[in-house]
Amino acid sequence: MKMAASRLRLPRLAALASATALAVTVGMAQAQVDEEYWWTAGSGEVFPEVRDYPNAAGALRVLVEGGPVDTVGHAFFEPIGPNGRACVTCHQPHDAMSLTPRTAQERWEATGGTDPLFAAWDGSNCPTMPQGERASHSLLLDHGLFRIERPWPPRDLQGNPIETDFTIEVVRDPWGCNTGRAYGLDAEEPTVSVYRRPRPVANLKYILAVGFDYDPKSGLAMELDPETGEPMSGNLMSDRRAQSLSLQMRDAAASHLEMLRDLTDAERAQIADFESRVYAAQQTIGDDIALDEVAEGGAELLQRSEAGLLGIFASPVWSEFDAWAEMSEEEMAALPPETRAFRESVVRGLHLWRTRSFLVNDSAGINQPLGFGNPARNTCQFCHNMSRTGIDVAPGQIDLGTSNQPFADPMPHLPLFRITCTGRLPHPHYGREILTSDPGYALTTGRCLDVGKITTQQMRAMAAREPLFHNGIAADIPGLVDFYDRRYNIQYTPQERQDMINLLTAL
Numbered sequence: 473m474k475m476a477a478s479r480l481r482l483p484r485l486a487a488l489a490s491a492t493a494l495a496v497t498v499g500m501a502q503a504q505v506d507e508e509y510w511w512t513a514g515s516g517e518v519f520p521e522v523r524d525y526p527n528a529a530g531a532l533r534v535l536v537e538g539g540p541v542d543t544v545g546h547a548f549f550e551p552i553g554p555n556g557r558a559c560v561t562c563h564q565p566h567d568a569m570s571l572t573p574r575t576a577q578e579r580w581e582a583t584g585g586t587d588p589l590f591a592a593w594d595g596s597n598c599p600t601m602p603q604g605e606r607a608s609h610s611l612l613l614d615h616g617l618f619r620i621e622r623p624w625p626p627r628d629l630q631g632n633p634i635e636t637d638f639t640i641e642v643v644r645d646p647w648g649c650n651t652g653r654a655y656g657l658d659a660e661e662p663t664v665s666v667y668r669r670p671r672p673v674a675n676l677k678y679i680l681a682v683g684f685d686y687d688p689k690s691g692l693a694m695e696l697d698p699e700t701g702e703p704m705s706g707n708l709m710s711d712r713r714a715q716s717l718s719l720q721m722r723d724a725a726a727s728h729l730e731m732l733r734d735l736t737d738a739e740r741a742q743i744a745d746f747e748s749r750v751y752a753a754q755q756t757i758g759d760d761i762a763l764d765e766v767a768e769g770g771a772e773l774l775q776r777s778e779a780g781l782l783g784i785f786a787s788p789v790w791s792e793f794d795a796w797a798e799m800s801e802e803e804m805a806a807l808p809p810e811t812r813a814f815r816e817s818v819v820r821g822l823h824l825w826r827t828r829s830f831l832v833n834d835s836a837g838i839n840q841p842l843g844f845g846n847p848a849r850n851t852c853q854f855c856h857n858m859s860r861t862g863i864d865v866a867p868g869q870i871d872l873g874t875s876n877q878p879f880a881d882p883m884p885h886l887p888l889f890r891i892t893c894t895g896r897l898p899h900p901h902y903g904r905e906i907l908t909s910d911p912g913y914a915l916t917t918g919r920c921l922d923v924g925k926i927t928t929q930q931m932r933a934m935a936a937r938e939p940l941f942h943n944g945i946a947a948d949i950p951g952l953v954d955f956y957d958r959r960y961n962i963q964y965t966p967q968e969r970q971d972m973i974n975l976l977t978a979l
């Protein structure tokens with residue numbers, strides 16, 4: 473995982489030296505450690521069975537079930553496409569198998585922007601921008617976002633165009649990737665560019681678990697995996713465009729790795745094998761006391777447990793923390809005061825998670841068409857109900873408002889689209905017209921009712937991979953809690969806010 477210093481040309485070395493000098497004032501140890509954390513595609517190192525990465529909240533633990541992985545010749549780790557990237561380039565162990573803006577900034581500094589991470593295709597705001605300039609990569613460097621290009625109109629699994637019940641126009645196009653001749657709606661092959669955070673490649677058995685025969689949100693049977701004939705979960709990717717690991721990796725290889733050929737069977741098997749064995753969670757909390765001393769801790773527990781498909785009813789979400797609630801006064805008194813205070817706060821956060829209700833309003837996928845009414849009084853657990861990971865047991869496409877106006881924060885750095893619903897019925901919450909920075913699931917289904925719906929993602933190891941939400945609009949965990957407070961007018965007290973932050977930090 474060391475940087476290939478020999479590959480840097482001289483002027484770069486100078487840039488590197490000044491970057492290091494700057495870091496020294498912050499903390500020498502930190503700077504050295506961070507360089508060592510970067511996983512270079514094709515480095516050939518062994519992926520360890522267990523590794524802890526210290527962070528402000530304790531440590532992130534990444535573990536691989538069944539022992540270390542030899543990455544030589546392994547398709548997840550080798551640059552198998554022409555652009556020098558591997559899957560691991562954007563799914564870095566140090567960042568909980570996602571990628572943070574901070575890591576991107578460090579790579580920019582260390583390589584003068586030449587790391588394959590910054591490939592023009594999706595590591596810049598638009599391939600038409602001058603690639604040597606930092607400003608052309610601002611979405612990745614400042615927000616951790618990659619460009620995702622979707623065909624317009626959307627295609628079905630066989631590649632045939634889908635008839636849509638809405639039209640799409642570009643209102644704002646800060647980087648020219650939605651309006652130019654080469655990319656966007658006016659291009660010869662029309663596309664829509666949106667910008668998204670990498671979702672963590674870990675704990676995937678929970679994401680792939682199938683909770684229902686029918687998608688309760690649409691009433692339709694779950695789609696069957698073309699390869700195995702088994703139902704697929706519907707919880708992969710922000711817009712559910714790929715529903716099995718196999719379909720997902722083809723999408724990733726053709727876009728992020730810019731591969732012109734298909735993955736071979738052997739490559740797909742290697743990637744799927746690694747993906748099914750890797751787990752990540754926050755592990756050590758406060759005063760270096762491991763969670764598993766009391767409560768069977770994070771990553772190991774995720775590995776050992778079955779995906780609890782009816783989390784609400786069978787094993788409550790985050791039941792692992794109940795052990796902290798059940799500690800005796802004597803046991804608590806034996807803890808260092810800070811650890812004790814943190815655990816008490818997490819336990820209160822857990823209680824809020826399960827019981828603190830608020831009015832969920834205008835959130836398509838929940839208020840409509842499920843019949844819960846609008847508004848519906850419920851809790852965080854209502855939408856986040858799978859044990860251990862907090863994703864939705866049903867396919868989790870819900871419009872929380874993270875990309876749709878007026879609920880989303882102002883996002884001048886993102887494109888803005890005007891959607892006009894042309895079907896018989898208007899959208900139940902927005903009417904005929906919707907302003908959105910990312911139509912989300914609607915880019916897969918072509919339905920106006922799905923505009924802005926985003927698949928709930930797993931809630932593990934978040935302290936190691938901020939910013940949060942698919943478009944990174946929550947800068948950190950406190951920012952995410954404040955988003956919910958505003959969105960659903962929850963009115964947390966300062967103590968409740970802190971307790972919820974501590975719970976989410978401990979996951």
Ligand code: HEC
Binds near residue numbers: 594620669670671709
């Ligand atoms: C250039 C960065 C980049 C590279 C390289 C990359 N990914 Fe990703 N990955 C992403 C982004 C961004 C998303 C989220 C996409 C979305 O939601 O639309 C993602 C999502 C995923 C997901 C979905 C996880 C979930 O919870 O939904 C999986 C699985 C995944 N990637 C696997 C891979 C594999 C396998 C490869 C290599 C073949 C790979 N990725 C290469 C950026 C990358």
Ligand code: HEC
Binds near residue numbers: 869929939952976
């Ligand atoms: C109406 C359904 C709904 C409710 C209620 C809800 N969420 Fe979410 N949550 C979502 C959706 C949808 C996403 C994905 C949104 C996105 O990425 O833009 C999400 C994502 C998240 C994430 C993941 C962030 C990331 O990037 O990994 C966290 C953490 C979270 N919610 C916490 C909470 C908390 C805390 C509450 C209670 C205050 C809550 N949610 C209530 C639907 C809901």
